[in-house]
Amino acid sequence: MDASNRCLNLQPFLVLADISRHLRPAVLPALADIRSSFSPTQPINQRAAGIVAGVTLLCTAAVTPAHAEGSYDTYISNWYVSNESRHWTDRNSDGAWTGVYFEGCSTNGAFNHAGLMLRKAVDWQPDPSKGSRTNYCGWVDWNDPDDAGEYYFVLESLSSGSRLWVNKVTIGF
Known part of the structure; x- marks a missing residue:
């Protein structure tokens, strides 16, 4: 695997790591689950689709108040x-x-x-x-x-x- 492919394989993790700095602590376990589901051997289009879906879910969860009491x-x-x-x-x-x-x-x-x-x-x-x-x-x-x-x-x-x-x-x- 050449150097450019290794960098490409790290991009999903870098994007998710950067986003995690802006999320509520309750959302962070979900982020860890998404990170762990990616394999460096997956084709890039599968990883990209997974990242887009994961980021959309996390961003929605981060700005939507989830309150049980009221x-x-x-x-x-x-x-x-x-x-x-x-x-x-x-x-x-x-x-x-x-x-x-x-x-x-x-x-x-x-x-x-x-x-x-x-x-x-x-x-x-x-x-x-x-x-x-x-x-x-x-x-x-x-x-x-x-x-x-x-x-x-x-x-x-x-x-x-x-x-x-x-x-x-x-x-x-």
Whole structure:
């Protein structure tokens, strides 16, 4: 086997390794299964078809929230910094991550990203932060807060502009 064929045989593994850096940890075992199913002796068209199918499946799984306890869809219209989402109750009956998915984002500037903070609502006290994330019009998560209670997110910042619109928002918990 000449050097060019050896490099060609490594390409599926390099592509999958690069993609794995951007996936949620729950998706990584599936990636390992796909990697192990390829043999360097398979014809290149079979490997290519397998890689395309595997990457499509993994990319879909990586951006689709998979929450057992609950989720809801909504939208954002004309929000400014410090606006709060609707509150939801996470009973912490599972190990699912809490996350927010944005699709169709715009501002009255040029949208690049929005800063979000997850807060837990606490009666008669300041609401503690569970951390901040930057949403580039996709999925962000706070792992599992491991704490039952009422939650919401706050718009902390915008990359440009002063108002935010998001066509579809999915909150999963």
